[in-house]
Amino acid sequence: MKKLAIASAAALLATSLPAQAGPHGHGRYYGPPVEHHHHHLHRAAPLAWLLGGIALGSALVAIMPPRPVVAAPAVVVAPPPPLPPRTAWFCQSYQAYYPNVPYCPEGWQPVTVY
Structure with missing residues (x-):
């Protein structure tokens, strides 16, 4: 085809x-121009x-063969990793957390905060 x-x-x-x-039908004509020749x-x-x-x-x-169609790759968005738990220090007698209270007479209680 x-x-x-x-x-x-x-x-x-x-x-x-x-x-x-x-x-005259053969070869090129190199003579002077002829008036009746158009x-x-x-x-x-x-x-x-x-x-x-x-x-x-x-x-x-x-x-020509058709151009190939190239699809864009899919965008995959992963969720962010969970935050690690943090530890806060609570004083029962003052009902407050460190560093708002610099000293706790009975000792600090660890509290896990997410």
Whole structure:
């Protein structure tokens, strides 16, 4: 299928090129300009090149494989680790915590705070 598309595009491009024959049909004409000779092919040459380029570009796009679709990786957010328990020191006689009370006569009681 690819070879057929390339061959048809090349044939279309080759037939769109202007002819290189002289006024008598063989070779280029290197003599003085002849008044009755009209150069219609030169006016049509840009159009032929444009159409040939469009045909060739279309054929090349048609035979190209599609681009792969790459999906973005999923974003996974892990929950933060739990905070370790902390220990606060409580004084029963003053009903307060250290460092608000610098001294406790009966001793400090450890209290776990989350």
